[in-house]
Amino acid sequence: MEEKDFSVQREAMVDYQLHNRGITDTAVLNAMRRVPREAFVPRELREFAYEDTALPLAAGQTITQPYFVAMMVEALNLNGGERVLDVGMGSGYLAAVLGSIAGEVYSIERIGELAEAAQQRLTSQGFTNVEVKAGDGSRGWPDRAPFDAILVAAGAPSVPTALKEQLKIGGRLVMPIGPDETAQELVRITRVSADEYESQDLADVRFVPLIGEGGWRRASPRPQRSFGRRRDSNEDTELAAQIAAVAEPFDSVDELPLDGLLERIGDRRVVLIGESSHGTSEFYRARQRITRALIEEKGFDFVAIEGDWPDVARIDHYVRHAEHPPSEWQAFARFPVWMWRNEEVREFVDWLRVHNADRRADERVGFHGLDLYSLYNSIREILNYLDEVDPQTAAVARERYGCLTPFQSDPATYARAALNPGYATCEAPVLKMLQDLQRRDQEYAEHDGERFLDAVQNARLVANAEEYYRSMFYGSRSAWNLRDTHMFETLEELLAHHGEGSRAVVWAHNSHVGNARATDMSRRGEFNIGELCRARFGDEAYLIGFGTHTGTVAAASNWDSPMEVKEVRPSLEKSYENLCHQTGRAGFILPLETGSDKRVVRGLSHPRLERAIGVIYRPETERQSHYFEATLTAQFDEYIWVERSRAVTPLTTASLRGAPDTYPFGL
Ligand code: SAH
Numbered sequence: 001m002e003e004k005d006f007s008v009q010r011e012a013m014v015d016y017q018l019h020n021r022g023i024t025d026t027a028v029l030n031a032m033r034r035v036p037r038e039a040f041v042p043r044e045l046r047e048f049a050y051e052d053t054a055l056p057l058a059a060g061q062t063i064t065q066p067y068f069v070a071m072m073v074e075a076l077n078l079n080g081g082e083r084v085l086d087v088g089m090g091s092g093y094l095a096a097v098l099g100s101i102a103g104e105v106y107s108i109e110r111i112g113e114l115a116e117a118a119q120q121r122l123t124s125q126g127f128t129n130v131e132v133k134a135g136d137g138s139r140g141w142p143d144r145a146p147f148d149a150i151l152v153a154a155g156a157p158s159v160p161t162a163l164k165e166q167l168k169i170g171g172r173l174v175m176p177i178g179p180d181e182t183a184q185e186l187v188r189i190t191r192v193s194a195d196e197y198e199s200q201d202l203a204d205v206r207f208v209p210l211i212g213e214g215g216w217r218r219a220s221p222r223p224q225r226s227f228g229r230r231r232d233s234n235e236d237t238e239l240a241a242q243i244a245a246v247a248e249p250f251d252s253v254d255e256l257p258l259d260g261l262l263e264r265i266g267d268r269r270v271v272l273i274g275e276s277s278h279g280t281s282e283f284y285r286a287r288q289r290i291t292r293a294l295i296e297e298k299g300f301d302f303v304a305i306e307g308d309w310p311d312v313a314r315i316d317h318y319v320r321h322a323e324h325p326p327s328e329w330q331a332f333a334r335f336p337v338w339m340w341r342n343e344e345v346r347e348f349v350d351w352l353r354v355h356n357a358d359r360r361a362d363e364r365v366g367f368h369g370l371d372l373y374s375l376y377n378s379i380r381e382i383l384n385y386l387d388e389v390d391p392q393t394a395a396v397a398r399e400r401y402g403c404l405t406p407f408q409s410d411p412a413t414y415a416r417a418a419l420n421p422g423y424a425t426c427e428a429p430v431l432k433m434l435q436d437l438q439r440r441d442q443e444y445a446e447h448d449g450e451r452f453l454d455a456v457q458n459a460r461l462v463a464n465a466e467e468y469y470r471s472m473f474y475g476s477r478s479a480w481n482l483r484d485t486h487m488f489e490t491l492e493e494l495l496a497h498h499g500e501g502s503r504a505v506v507w508a509h510n511s512h513v514g515n516a517r518a519t520d521m522s523r524r525g526e527f528n529i530g531e532l533c534r535a536r537f538g539d540e541a542y543l544i545g546f547g548t549h550t551g552t553v554a555a556a557s558n559w560d561s562p563m564e565v566k567e568v569r570p571s572l573e574k575s576y577e578n579l580c581h582q583t584g585r586a587g588f589i590l591p592l593e594t595g596s597d598k599r600v601v602r603g604l605s606h607p608r609l610e611r612a613i614g615v616i617y618r619p620e621t622e623r624q625s626h627y628f629e630a631t632l633t634a635q636f637d638e639y640i641w642v643e644r645s646r647a648v649t650p651l652t653t654a655s656l657r658g659a660p661d662t663y664p665f666g667l
Helices: 007-021 026-034 043-048 066-075 093-101 112-124 161-165 233-246 259-265 281-298 309-319 343-357 375-389 391-402 412-419 427-439 441-447 449-472 476-497 529-540 576-581 598-604 619-626
Strands: 083-087 104-109 130-134 147-152 167-180 183-193 196-205 270-273 302-308 366-371 504-507 541-555 564-568 587-591 608-611 627-630 638-645
Touching: 007 026, 007 066, 026 066, 026 093, 043 619, 066 093, 066 167, 066 183, 066 196, 083 093, 093 104, 093 112, 093 130, 104 112, 112 130, 161 167, 233 576, 233 587, 233 598, 259 281, 259 587, 270 281, 270 529, 281 343, 281 504, 281 541, 281 638, 302 309, 302 476, 309 343, 309 366, 309 375, 309 449, 366 476, 375 391, 375 449, 391 427, 412 449, 427 441, 427 449, 441 449, 449 476, 476 504, 476 529, 529 541, 541 576, 564 619, 576 608, 576 638, 619 627
Parallel strands: 083 104, 083 147, 104 130, 147 167, 270 504, 270 541, 302 366, 302 504, 541 638
Antiparallel strands: 167 183, 183 196, 541 564, 587 638, 608 627
16 A cells, blocks of 8 residues: 655644744654554544644554644653653554654553554564553552652542652653542642652643553543443444334434424423534534424514524524525535535425514514634624624724734634734734623614614624634644534523523534533533533423434535535444444334433443534545534433435525525525
8 A cells, every 4th residue: 555655744743733832842743743643543643643633543542643742742842862652552553753852661561452453553663761561550560660750641530659669759740630530730849859859730631541550540431442342242232222212203204203203392491403424415404393382382582593694683683574684695605515405495494484574573583593613704894783782882893803813814823823822812802892892782772672683683693603713722622512502602692692492403514512521521621512501491491312323414525515415324333322223113203311211211322333424425434534422311302313314405596596695695
C-alpha cells in the first residue's frame, strides 16, 4: 500500500495546535516535529493522526491529544539527558516524544498487548533509549528510580505515594488528578525537599483511569469497560422478541401511530425530538407528524430547530405572516444546505403557514433557530434593526462589531488571531453590545416586541459565537459545550418570550437531544441541550430519539464537500440498532420510561454501541467515526425505529420555481 507523506500535516499540527496555543519550549516543538504520530495510531485511523483530538486505541484506551502531550512534556522542563518514567504508555507516542528529548525513558503499560505493540513501534522507529515493561505503573519502577521527571497519562484520585518517593529532589511529576474517574485536573508536582512537594494546576482534562495499587482499584463499571461484557446472542434474541412484543409497530412513518405517544407526553412542556442523521427522510417526516399533533392537539407554541437564528427567522416571518419583510440574504445557504432546505421541511413549513393563517397574531406558532454559526448575518441583522430604531446606537454597534470584520470569510481564523498574547479580542465589545440591547428592553420592546427579540437573540448569538470561535482552538469540548449552552439559553429566552406556561418542540440531532450523561460524551466532559433541559425542567422535558438499520442518507464526505446520497451500512453487531433490527419490524415506537415494560427497560439499560451520522458520513471508518457507547434508557424517554430509511430530498431551483418572494427557501 502506498504510504502517505504526513510531514505537511505534522508541521501544521505543530504550528496551529501547539505553537499558536502557547507551547513555546523548542525542544518539545522539535520533538513533535520529528516523531511520526501516524505510526502510533491504529492503521485505520491514520488519516486522523494530526487531528486536534485524542484517538481510540485498542482495549478501550486512548491516545492523548497532541496539545496535551505537548503541555505535559513542556511542564516537565526537560533539557536533555534526564531519566524519565512514563506511566500509561498506551500507543507509545508520548514515550517517543520523551525519548527524543530526555536521556533515558522507562515506560510502563498495564495492558500487555499494548505494551508489546508500543515496544514494536518504538523499535521500528529506531528508539534505543526507551525501556518498556508491562505492569502496574502506579507503583513506579523501583529498580530504575530515582527519576528526574515522571509523567502519568492516566487519572487517579491522588498522586501515588510510590511515584512521589521515586522522584529526585528537584524532580517534576505531571499527572491528571481527580476525585472521579472521568474528570481531572492536570497537575505538576515538584519535589522541593525530601518530604516537601509543591503542586500547581495546569488544565482541566479527561484521561482514562490509572488502574492499580496507587490509582483506582479495579476497572470501573463505566460504559467503556462493561461494554466488553459477553452478551450471549440468545439473550439478545430474547430481548429483541420482548421489544417486538411491547413496541408500537408501524409500516411507514406516514402512518405513525400517535395516540400512545401523545398520551405519554401528557402535558409536558418541552419535547425534544432527535434524529440519528442529518439527512434521513423518515426522521424528518416522523418528527413533523409528531410536531403537528403537538401543535394541533396540545397547543404547543413554537418549534426551535438546530439552525441559525437569522436563517430560521425567515421561516418564522413566513409562517407567522409577519409584516416586516425578511432580509435579503440567502438563508440556509451555508454548508450543509440540505439539512433544512429539503422537501420534507418545506412540507412542514407550508403546513404551518396554513395552520397559522386564520389565527390571531399572538396565537400563531413560531419557528426559531437555536444554533450559532451565523455570526456575520446576525451582525448585519442587528445593524439593520438599529439603523431603523436608533441610528446613534447603530453607529456604536458598527464600531464594536468592526472588531470581528477582518475574519468574515473564515471565522475560525479569528480564533487563531485571538490566541496571540497582546491581541485585543472582541470579547468585551460584543458582550457590551448585548448588554446594551438588553438594557433597552423597555424602550425598544414598545416599538415592536418581536423585532426586539430578534435583535437581542442575534446579539446573544454574536457574543456566544465569538466565544465559540475563540475556544474552538483549545479542543472541541468547550466549544461543543458553548454551542449547546447557547442553544439552551435561546430556548429559555423563547419560552419566556412566548409567555408563562408556553410549550416548545425542539428539533436537533440525537447527539444534542439525548441526555449526554448517558453517553460517551460525558466522559469527555461534554453536555448537551437534552441534559440541560433534563436538569432544568426535570420530567417536564421529554426526549425522543431515532435510529435506523440501513438504507440511504444524504451526507457529505468532508466539511464543505457536496452532498451525496450514501448507502448506510447495516448496523454493527452488539449495537442498539442491531438489536432493533432483530425484532424483524419495519418500524416501531418504543417507550423507555420506567413505567414501560420492565424486562425491556432492564435489557436496554446496559451500555451498547449506538450510531450517529451527522452531516458527514464515512462508512469506511464507521466503527471509529460514527459509533459511540450509550445507555439508551437513560438517554431517551422514547425511541423510534426505522429499519430501512431513505435520504432526504434537497430542494432544487426547479422545485422552488414560482415560490413567492417572501418564501424562506428562495434560491
Ligand atoms: N500517552 C498515551 C496515552 C495512553 S492512555 C498515548 O499517547 O498513547 C493511558 C494508558 O494508561 C492506557 O493505555 C492504560 O492501559 C494505561 N494504564 C492505566 N493504568 C495503568 C497502570 N496502573 N500502569 C500502567 N499503565 C496504566
